[in-house]
Amino acid sequence: MSEPASAGAAATAVAPRLRAVLAGMPAYTAGAPVTGPDGTPGYRLSLNENPHPPLPSVLEAVAGAAARLNRYPDLTCSDLTAAIAASTGVDAERVVVGAGSSALIVQAMQAACEAGDEVVFAWRSFDVYPVTAAVVGATPVPVPLAPGGRHDVDAMAAAVTERTRVVMVCSPNNPTGTVVSAGELERLLEAVPREVLVVVDEAYAEYVRDPLAADGLAAARHHENVVVLRTFSKAYGLAGLRVGYAVASPQVARVLRSAGAPFGVSGVAQVAAVASLAAEEELMARVGASVAERERVVAALAAQGWRLPRSEANFVWLPLGERTPEFVAAAADRGISVRPFGLEGARVTVAEVEGDDRFLEVAAAFAPGG
Ligand SMILES: *Cc1c(COP(=O)(O)O)cnc(C)c1O
Numbered sequence: 102m103s104e105p106a107s108a109g110a111a112a113t114a115v116a117p118r119l120r121a122v123l124a125g126m127p128a129y130t131a132g133a134p135v136t137g138p139d140g141t142p143g144y145r146l147s148l149n150e151n152p153h154p155p156l157p158s159v160l161e162a163v164a165g166a167a168a169r170l171n172r173y174p175d176l177t178c179s180d181l182t183a184a185i186a187a188s189t190g191v192d193a194e195r196v197v198v199g200a201g202s203s204a205l206i207v208q209a210m211q212a213a214c215e216a217g218d219e220v221v222f223a224w225r226s227f228d229v230y231p232v233t234a235a236v237v238g239a240t241p242v243p244v245p246l247a248p249g250g251r252h253d254v255d256a257m258a259a260a261v262t263e264r265t266r267v268v269m270v271c272s273p274n275n276p277t278g279t280v281v282s283a284g285e286l287e288r289l290l291e292a293v294p295r296e297v298l299v300v301v302d303e304a305y306a307e308y309v310r311d312p313l314a315a316d317g318l319a320a321a322r323h324h325e326n327v328v329v330l331r332t333f334s335k336a337y338g339l340a341g342l343r344v345g346y347a348v349a350s351p352q353v354a355r356v357l358r359s360a361g362a363p364f365g366v367s368g369v370a371q372v373a374a375v376a377s378l379a380a381e382e383e384l385m386a387r388v389g390a391s392v393a394e395r396e397r398v399v400a401a402l403a404a405q406g407w408r409l410p411r412s413e414a415n416f417v418w419l420p421l422g423e424r425t426p427e428f429v430a431a432a433a434d435r436g437i438s439v440r441p442f443g444l445e446g447a448r449v450t451v452a453e454v455e456g457d458d459r460f461l462e463v464a465a466a467f468a469p470g471g
Contacts, residue, residue, distance in 0.1 A: 135438045142436070144453065144459065146437050146440075150452070151335060151336065153338055159339075163369050173364050174364055174371060175371060191321075195321075195354050197358050198366055203345075209347070211237050217240060218240070219262060220269065221260045222241070223243070223245075224246065225442060226276075230269050254285045266297060267297065271304075272286075272303060273309060273413045276442060279411060279412070286301070297326060300329075303330060305414035317329035325353070335415060337374070338384070342367070391415055408469070416449060416450045425447055426441065428447055437456060
């Protein structure tokens, strides 16, 4: 109780020494929750979530796993790994399950990067890439997107140095929605040294309809240095459970597993993902409906005068420039939260028809020449 005053003073005088690169990092943002006008429900269009609640079969599996919460989960995720291997047609030794693809991004960079090594990625893209690169002690190397919000794979290849250990490819790209074509990915893989990991983040793969889009799994079959990331958070509607997977060469897969936290994927998440793969047909029908809704929204925006990057994901990108904050405020007034990116633009999830219609009303007021 009676600690000398000097001890307390000494304790407060010395702050814990933390890494300066992290202290300067922006905090993650997720878009504030909103309510609609006159107390009507709000729509969260800021996180690219699946608007459909889990299937009854998935909830049933979750309830069963919840009864075993006193036990650690299956360390090796064996049932889920087997189910993913069956669904993707790759060997189980090439599959790594993780706590969302965000965790697998950390594992991939940890597996490849020593302090001062470089991570090349398009920009703008998923903001987890530069943050994770800094967290693992690597140097983020952003490469500006080409006009139209597309990856500039030639500029990315040119940015590779002997310090580069990871090249991130986001297809469809978050936040612009554009895909990297199969030809572009092949060109990048030809230009990048074989000892550099090329991580193809396909979080929205199930929403892609462009026949020319790159297929990361096909590329991984022919290139030892390709790592493909997929997630159950978007098309499979399990964002709340944190589960995703990587497909890599057996040797890379082994190191990715070592870099993961032990028991990092909960038993509830594992059984929910297995149940979701068992209900794949039903879930992909929902994705088909989301794609049709995306096309409705895209056509309505085009009719308003917007000329937008071609979205192959479950969101659209509005390059609003300086009007971005004004647009975000107008959307919030109508009970919609969207995701702003500085003074560049806003990303808006395509979700329920009612929420999308409200978004379209707000967008009309901001349309070029509108
Ligand atoms: C949503 C998203 C993910 C998935 O993250 P999880 O950790 O699996 O929820 C990964 N990459 C991109 C580009 C995303 O937009």
